[in-house]
Each structure stands twice: as C-alpha cells, then as structure tokens.
Amino acid sequence: MASIYDKQDESTFTVLPKQSGGGPHGLGDPNDRTLRKVEVEVMIPKLMRDRAKETKCVDEVKAFTECCKSSSILMVVKCRAQNSALKDCLANWYKDEGFKKECTEEYLSLRSEFRRTGIPIKRRVTKIQSSM
Template identity: 55%
Template sequence: MEATKSEEIQLRCVEKDVLIPKMMREKAKERCAEKVEAFNHCCKESGLLMVFKCREQNAALKECLTFHYKDLEFFEQCKQEYISEKLEFERTGIPAKNRQQKLPTSM
C-alpha cells in the first residue's frame, strides 16, 4: 500500500529541483568517497599549489559525481527515499535527522 501512496505523492518544484538533488549530491559523495578522499589528500599536501597539482584528482572526482547526477535510476531511488522520509515525517512529526539520534539513557 505504501508504494501506491508514494506514487500518488505530488512533489513541489522545490522538492524536485532542490531537495532531491541535494540528497543526490550527498549520496554521490558517499559513492565517490575514494575520489573525494584522494582529492582532499592532494589538496592538503599541495597547499596553495593545489589548483595546479590536483587537476587529475579533481577531474576524476567531477567525473564520478557527474555520472551519478545524470543517472535517472539514481534520481528515482533518491526520490523514493525522499518520499518515504516525507511520509514518515507527516506520520510522526519527527524529521529524519532527529529520528536517527538516540535518546540519552540518563539525564
């Protein structure tokens, strides 16, 4: 039943054009973690010369991220996850980031 519910959800432009792409960027960074790490490592070691010395790592990172940004299946996956989070928020009133936090065991 939930699958039909998520198919019926009408997303606002801000959700389709801003919020879901933001989720895609975050997930793409996770999927490209190796390239992100290589670029960060190069930048730390190169200092001010990073613009010149890290071109190869930067190009590899951009290529990886762009691959995911253009993947329609990845967009659909993020869209469905966004809809699930939205429905859960409507049901509980608790944002996704707060749902994942553990309550303190003692006060």
C-alpha cells in the same frame, strides 16, 4: 450581527495547498507522493550528490581529500586532476535515471516519515545514536 467567521472553525482557512497542511502534525499528508518544484530541483539533487559522494564515488572523494590536505594553499592548482575525476564521477551518477528514481523514493519515504512523526531527520538520528 454575527459574522460568517464566528460560525466556522478557524482551521478550515489556509493559504497552503491541501497536501501541504493536514496530516497528524499539520505538516502534510504522509501518503502524498507529489513533489514541489523546490523538491525536484533542490532537495532530490542534494540527496543524489550526498549519496553519490558517500557510496558511489568513494575513491574519487578520498583522492581529492588527500590531495587537498597535502597541498594546502596550492590545492587549486595541484588537485585539478582529482577534482575533475570527482566531478565526472558525480556527473555520471547524476545523469543515471535509475539512481535518480532510487533517490526520489528515498526522499519521499523520509518526507513521509517526517510528516508522520513530526521529528526532523537530524533529531531522529541524534536520538537513535544517543540511545545506543
């Protein structure tokens, strides 16, 4: 007696939501714009923090880094002012809704590109740099 599983393609059975599977590499639909909880609470804030440090709070990061290098072990005590300034700068950008939307759109485009190509961002950057 044949089972119902014998007649169906095994790729039709999945425990993942529809948008988490599929796509050209089985990584999800590249055009899907919905965000999971972990993306909203972890991934996008991480991208916001990184972008703010690299582009928005450059002077504060530089001052804090120089203070830490010159203070060695006593940096916890000596660099409080620079640390507070850096935290305030990052907090201001973190609260900015325009910046948050910009980072969300960047995250969605990076995720879409990953789902379309199947190449992680780090490997893509490495390949581009090695080809130059």
